[in-house]
Amino acid sequence: MNPETHPAPAVTAARIVLLTSSHRVAPGLLSWPAWRTLRAADLVLCADAEHPQLPYLVEAGVAVEVAAPGARELVDAAGDDRTVVVLVGGEGDRALTDGLARLAGSGRERMPELELLPGSYDLPGARLLDLVEVMDRIREACPWSSQRTHKDLAKYGIEEAYELVEAIEEGDRESLREELGDVLLQVVFHARIAQEHAEEPFSVDDVAATIVEKLIHRHPHVFGDETARTPEDVKAHWLRTKAIEKQRDSVTDGVPLAQPGLALAAKLAGRARTAGLEVPLPEGEGVGYALLRLAAGAEAEGTDPEAALRAAARAYRDAIRAAE
Structure with a gap:
C-alpha cells in the first residue's frame, strides 16, 4: 500500500470511555475521575x-440512555469531538472492546480516543460478599442445602478443620487455599441458617x-494503651482479658472435652501451667495414663502432641506403602 495515496486515518478529538464499576x-x-x-x-x-x-x-x-450499540455505532456517535461514556459491568464488555480493537486495527477508521476508566475498585475482602450472595441463593434454591440444620453440618466442620490441618502440615499451598475456603464455607453456611431462627436470628x-469486637478487646497492646513486647506478654493479656469476659470458675472451663484425647490432655496441662497451678498428674495404670503423661510433658516442652503423633503416623503410613 502506498502511504501517499492511502494516508493513515487521523485521530479525532472524540473519546469513547468504557466505565467499569465493581x-x-x-x-x-x-x-x-469517573x-x-x-x-x-x-x-x-x-x-x-x-x-x-x-x-x-x-x-x-x-442523563443515561439505555442502549447497547456496537463498536461501529459508538464510533459514529463520538463523531469528531464528542465524548461518549459506556457504563459496563465490573468485568468490562469483551465483545464491545474486541469490536473497537478491530476497527482501530483496520487502519481505515478515524478513531476516537479509547479509554477504560475504572469507576470503583474492590476493597480487600470484597469477594466475601460474593460468597454470601452465592450462599443465599444456594440456601433458597438447593433441595439439599435448604434443609440443612446446624446439627447436620457439625460433622463437616470437624472434617474440614482436619483437612485444613493436613494441608498445613503437608505444606501443600494449593490444598491450603482450597481447605481454607471449605472452612470459610462452614462459617457462612451456619450464619445463613442462623438468620432463619424464629427467636434469636443472627x-x-x-x-x-x-469477632472484631473480641479481637480489639483482647489486643489492648494494639488498639489500646497497654504494651506487649513478647509473645508471652500477648498471651498473658489474652488469658487475663478472656478470664474477665467469661467469668469462669475454673481454668478448665471452656475446654471442649470432645476434642481428641492428646489435644485435650495437652490443653488441660497448659491451662494448669499457665495459671501457676502445680497439679500432680493422676496415677494409674494402662495406656491412657501413659499417654496423659506424654501429652503433658510434650506441652511443657512446647510440642503439640497431636501434631507430633500425626507426623509419626504419616511416617508409619509411608513405611507401610513402601512395604506393599
Missing part, C-alpha cells in the same frame, strides 16, 4: 436497564462484628 462496592461510590467524566460527557450509554449505578447517576443529574455480619 458490584462489590455500594452503588454511587464512584471515583472523582464522576467528572460522566458530568462532562456528551452521551452516556448503558445496555443494562437494571444496572445498580443508574438510579444514582439520574439522581446526580446525569447473620454473618453479626458473626463478623462479634
Whole structure:
C-alpha cells in the first residue's frame, strides 16, 4: 500500500470511555475521575436497564440512555469531538472492546480516543460478599442445602478443620487455599441458617462484628494503651482479658472435652501451667495414663502432641506403602 495515496486515518478529538464499576462496592461510590467524566460527557450509554449505578447517576443529574450499540455505532456517535461514556459491568464488555480493537486495527477508521476508566475498585475482602450472595441463593434454591440444620453440618466442620490441618502440615499451598475456603464455607453456611431462627436470628455480619469486637478487646497492646513486647506478654493479656469476659470458675472451663484425647490432655496441662497451678498428674495404670503423661510433658516442652503423633503416623503410613 502506498502511504501517499492511502494516508493513515487521523485521530479525532472524540473519546469513547468504557466505565467499569465493581458490584462489590455500594452503588454511587464512584471515583472523582469517573464522576467528572460522566458530568462532562456528551452521551452516556448503558445496555443494562437494571444496572445498580443508574438510579444514582439520574439522581446526580446525569442523563443515561439505555442502549447497547456496537463498536461501529459508538464510533459514529463520538463523531469528531464528542465524548461518549459506556457504563459496563465490573468485568468490562469483551465483545464491545474486541469490536473497537478491530476497527482501530483496520487502519481505515478515524478513531476516537479509547479509554477504560475504572469507576470503583474492590476493597480487600470484597469477594466475601460474593460468597454470601452465592450462599443465599444456594440456601433458597438447593433441595439439599435448604434443609440443612446446624446439627447436620457439625460433622463437616470437624472434617474440614482436619483437612485444613493436613494441608498445613503437608505444606501443600494449593490444598491450603482450597481447605481454607471449605472452612470459610462452614462459617457462612451456619450464619445463613442462623438468620432463619424464629427467636434469636443472627447473620454473618453479626458473626463478623462479634469477632472484631473480641479481637480489639483482647489486643489492648494494639488498639489500646497497654504494651506487649513478647509473645508471652500477648498471651498473658489474652488469658487475663478472656478470664474477665467469661467469668469462669475454673481454668478448665471452656475446654471442649470432645476434642481428641492428646489435644485435650495437652490443653488441660497448659491451662494448669499457665495459671501457676502445680497439679500432680493422676496415677494409674494402662495406656491412657501413659499417654496423659506424654501429652503433658510434650506441652511443657512446647510440642503439640497431636501434631507430633500425626507426623509419626504419616511416617508409619509411608513405611507401610513402601512395604506393599
